[in-house]
Amino acid sequence: MRRIEVGDAAGLADALVRNRAHMAHVEPWRSEVFYTEAGQAARIEALLAEYAAGRQASYVLVEAGSGAPVGTINLGSIVLGPLRSGGIGYWVDRAWHGRGLATAAVEEVCRIARDEIGLHRVEAGTLVDNLASQRVLAKAGFERYGLAPRYLHINGAWRDHILFQRILHDDAPL
Numbered sequence: 001m002r003r004i005e006v007g008d009a010a011g012l013a014d015a016l017v018r019n020r021a022h023m024a025h026v027e028p029w030r031s032e033v034f035y036t037e038a039g040q041a042a043r044i045e046a047l048l049a050e051y052a053a054g055r056q057a058s059y060v061l062v063e064a065g066s067g068a069p070v071g072t073i074n075l076g077s078i079v080l081g082p083l084r085s086g087g088i089g090y091w092v093d094r095a096w097h098g099r100g101l102a103t104a105a106v107e108e109v110c111r112i113a114r115d116e117i118g119l120h121r122v123e124a125g126t127l128v129d130n131l132a133s134q135r136v137l138a139k140a141g142f143e144r145y146g147l148a149p150r151y152l153h154i155n156g157a158w159r160d161h162i163l164f165q166r167i168l169h170d171d172a173p174l
Contacts, residue, residue, distance in 0.1 A: 001105055004058040004072065006048070009041035011069040012060070015093050016040070022094045025155050026127055047074070054078060057112065061092065061105055070096045073105045075113055075122070084120035084173055086113055097132070106140040114168035121168060125151060125161035134162065142166045 017035050033039035050056030055078050061071035071092035078086040088109055092102045106124075113119040124142060126133040142164040150158035 001059050001061050001073070001108055003051075004044055004047060004060045006041055006044050008060050008069055009044055010037045012044075012072070013037045013040045015069050015071070019091070019094050023091060026130055026133075028152065028154055029156070050076070054080075057109075057117070059105070059109065061096075061101060069093075071101065071105070073102075073109050075109050075117075078117065078119070080118070080173070082173055084118060086117070086119050086122055088122055088124045102133075102136045103139045106136060106142075110140065110166055110168060118174060119168055120170075120173070121165050123163065123165045125163050127154065128160050128162055134164075137164045137166075140166065 013036055020035065031039070034043070044058075047056055047058040051058065055076065057075045057078070059073050060069050061073065062068060063070050071090065073088060073090035075086045075088050088106060090102055090105060092105075110122055113122050122142075124137055125148060126137070128147075143166070144162055145165050146163040148161045148163055151161035152159055
């Protein structure tokens with residue numbers, strides 16, 4: 001796992017195209033441009049601008065040998081002050097499922113959120129039927145804290161999400 005770069009655009013576009021049908025049931029509608037190198041480059045540039053503003057930290061999960069992207073994880077909606085919170089979202093290439101990659105990435109982003117950014121908590125949401133993602137979050141120390149009815153527009157409809165959080169520490173904000 002490393003910080004995302006504009007040079008990842010082609011590899012991410014390839015991985016997203018390869019996983020498009022598999023992820024359709026958990027993803028919002030995306031334009032055709034999203035699945036192109038140019039679309040990914042524009043998206044990454046926007047993510048890097050958000051990083052520079054302190055609102056987002058995005059990472060690419062890469063294959064050890066080739067360095068090819070096999071997923072991403074984002075820590076977004078970063079709020080400091082007395083809240084000190086952020087939300088995570090991630091996806092892993094279907095060929096890499098079941099190897100602990102998502103859990104390891106979630107755990108590392110939580111470490112970064114706590115040790116480098118100084119967040120108190122991190123949250124995530126999953127579709128009610130996304131049991132695999134719920135297992136990832138449970139293994140990474142997240143606890144369920146609620147249900148958000150009609151939370152996100154996914155695969156053509158407003159879908160309920162289960163909300164999870166992980167308290168990273170109880171120190172006072174700096």
